[in-house]
Amino acid sequence: MRRVAVLTGTRADYGLLRGLLREIDADPELDLRIIVTGTHLIDAFGRTETEIVADGLPIAASVPIWSEADTRSAVAADVGRALPRYAEALIELEPDVLVVLGDRLEAFAAAAAATILSIPIAHIHGGELTEGAMDDALRHSLTKMAYLHFTSTEDHRRRVIQLGEEPGRVHFHGAPIVDALNALELLPREQVAARFGIRLPKQTALVTFHPAVMDVESPEVLLDELLAGLLDVDGLHIVITGSNSDIGTADVRRRIGEFVAAHPERVDFVESFGQVAYLSVMAAAAVVAGNSSSTVLEAPVLGIPSVLIGDRQKGRPVSASVASPSPDRGAIADAVRVAISSPASVEGTAIFGGPGFAALTTQTLRDSAIPRPPRKRFHDLEEKPHS
The missing domain is CATH 3.40.50.2000 (Glycogen Phosphorylase B;)
Structure with missing residues (x-):
């Protein structure tokens, strides 16, 4: 074996x-x-x-x-x-x-x-x-x-x-996510809300933000502008998940905690939903926001519009359902308003293949033959002519 x-x-x-x-x-x-x-x-x-x-x-x-x-x-x-x-x-x-x-x-x-x-x-x-x-x-x-x-x-x-x-x-x-989504049975809105003790109205933004040390702005600036922009959208409920363990995570998590405590009427926080519940919340949300890969992968595959902040995902294939506003609260709020008024679409996600x-x-x-030690040749795209 x-x-x-x-x-x-x-x-x-x-x-x-x-x-x-x-x-x-x-x-x-x-x-x-x-x-x-x-x-x-x-x-x-x-x-x-x-x-x-x-x-x-x-x-x-x-x-x-x-x-x-x-x-x-x-x-x-x-x-x-x-x-x-x-x-x-x-x-x-x-x-x-x-x-x-x-x-x-x-x-x-x-x-x-x-x-x-x-x-x-x-x-x-x-x-x-x-x-x-x-x-x-x-x-x-x-x-x-x-x-x-x-x-x-x-x-x-x-x-x-x-x-x-x-x-x-x-x-x-x-892509693994296509396989994963095809095999999952997502939870109803009411069930996932009750399980985690959160509110999940139709006008909900699912937010995940991770610090990135090489981003266009500091993580603190990006996060503050993102949260302020989301608050500026009238009637929008905000559900935030925990950040990854990255350089600068402690300060990001502290700021998120303070934001949640300051706006209990509009914000819920869940450290980790697990995959099924996370994707169920995403499918029930009006928009996904932040800088995690889920804004450019899971959300488009599910047909949920997303608002991507900063350069953390710069270079990944981006579908038409992903907005990338400048990192200031006004532009972010405008992008969120457009996103939540957009119809669901999975256009452009065929690049990720099928299940x-x-x-x-x-x-x-x-x-496959997998030798040990795994010796490799360097594959040149074009052979150089012999001199």
């Missing part, structure tokens, strides 16, 4: 990985070994490893890496300490391949440890751009460390090949 380790570090990546994890777990030729890390293991972020347990999936290793500090130097030190912890887990689990998703530091550190140990890596969501965040460099670094690649669009596949990866190892099986990601990716992980 091929031993497949899969790393999950946040509620967001787990939501995208859930279908793949179930397919791998059900395959008689594959041995699933889930490595849980990151904010899954932190109480302040909802300790979302409980979602994995509730889904009945086997956790093979838990690797805590984050301290309570969120400064640049503290995060750099945490990543340094994470390397031997990931290495210890990988040595114990002995995977034939490690699957990582996205562009976060958890994935980067785990992949670095796997590279040193000559463990082949399969990377999901490579070839994308987020020019307003250091995630961009981390993602492309993961591409160069990985042996197998699973991209979310054909354009992203082309870009991974452009980075020197051999075409036969770069696969587009559809099938989990099954096709499992098949590729099972049937």
